[in-house]
Amino acid sequence: MDKIRIRGGQPLQGKIAVSGAKNAALPLLAASLLTDEALVLRNLPHLADIATMTHLLAQHGTDLSMAGTHPSGGHMGQVLELRTGDITSTEAPYDIVRKMRASVLVLGPLLARCHQARVSLPGGCAIGTRPVDMHIRGLEALGAEIELDDGYVVARAPGGLRGGVVVFPRVSVGATENLLMAATLAKGEVILENAAREPEVGDLANCLNAMGARIEGIGGDTLHIQGVDRLRGADYAVLPDRIEAATYAIAAAITGGKVELVGARPATMEAVTAALAQANVSIRPSDCGVMVETGGGDSDGIASIDVSTAPYPGFPTDLQAQIMALMTVADGAAMITETIFENRFQHVPELMRMGADITVKGATAMVRGRGGPGGAGLHGAPVMATDLRASVSLVLAGLAAEGETTVNRVYHLDRGYERLEEKLSACGADIMRLTV
Ligand code: UD1
DSSP states (O other), X not given: OOEEEEEOOOOXXXXXXXXXXXXXXXXXHHHGGGOSSEEEEEEEOOOHHHHHXXXXXXXXXXXXXXXXXXXXXXXXXXXXXXXXXXXXXXXXXXXXXXXXXXXXXXXXXXXXXXXXXXXXXXXXXXXXOOOOHHHHHHHHHTTOXXXXXXXXXXXXXXXXXXXXXXXXXXXXXXXXXXXXXXXXXXXXXXXXXXXXXXXXXXXXXXXXXXXXXXXXXXXXXXXXXXXXXXOOOEEEEOOBOHHHHHHHHHHXXXXXXXXXXXXXXXXXXXXXXXXXXXXXXXXXXXXXXXXXXXXXXXXXXXXXXXXXXXXXXXXXXXXXXXXXHHHTTSBSEEEEEOOSOSSOOTHHHHHHHTTOEEEEETTEEEEEOOOTTTTTTOBOOEEEOSSHHHHXXXXXXXXXXXXXXXXXXXXXXXXXXXXXXXHHHTTTXXXXXXXX
């Protein structure tokens, strides 16, 4: 199994190109099941999760072909053409779904187009129980009959889905996306209330509209969808990954460096920009993305801040581990509260092995920072984590730590960070993949 070896202490300097957003790409790929015409998706990241989704689609009957790469060349932005003339199987098997929770996103499209689906209950990152009850209740509100059979969600909608009102009891990105896709082909109007407002949901809605759907209210918490008889093909570019961009912003900050994130969209990063500004890290728009730099406040170091995760436009749970890594080298104490997932502090014991001072009480972690950039208090260690964002937080800590850090279980990183070690080493980091 591959490992990543980091020798910390180098301030990052240079440019990092931001890839297409994994969490936008996955639902967009699933949306290809809604039409028998070709959906061309541009700016797709090269990631293990994307490969898992295309594998799943292929077994539903989707023909996939590579249609070139991003004009900026290199490895960036693959272009895929997806055409699902006939859906040859409406079953999403356990063997694929267990690898990635987002596989459940085929449920809505299959049910909308074929009026039936059998989808394994999902696996994915080990960050809490993560049920799919809201996906199921929502589809039932559109007339689906659903039962659980032997670990599978078995759904039928004889005669097709119909209009209805779905009020989500809490904000769910995946449930909003599944319902949004299902609703496009329903008979009548579907209203989704308390919908997730994440930019990735907006990206999906925009693509569905380009395919002929009639969705209004994009970006808000109430979505109105007028069902149509059929959707057509489209050509759509995935939005840049705000979580990847912010992770590299934190990498620049934790090393006291200066990095331009090429392609980053500042408008999707406002909560992070505000939090980092308080921490004495500036993120300002540049000609081709954003520029990240530490300093400018009362001191040159990182100031401690309190952060609580929340649905968009709040501070993303997918950056909680990374901001915690930054706080381990801040000047003072920080309180980090996780409100979206239980059991999302798996990075804490690993960060502590590197010298971090963290106490967890319930959903809050108190981080007593080790002061200043360069992370005088952190030292390298062999570490591992059991989810994607926890793993990358260990890479960040390794960049700041003195000595050598080895991050094991790199396959978590490969699920969500394209060419991580290449992007970081191009900015001066001493980081290498070791193939064991
Ligand atoms: C998506 C993201 C993930 C991110 C998360 C929250 C993708 C592929 N993944 O995950 O990176 O961390 O949003 O921003 O886009 N819940 C239920 N019942 C349900 C559905 C969810 O109780 O039916 C709970 C979850 O356990 C969690 C909360 O709702 O506590 C939010 O989860 P959700 O927004 O659905 O996360 P995902 O869509 O799985």
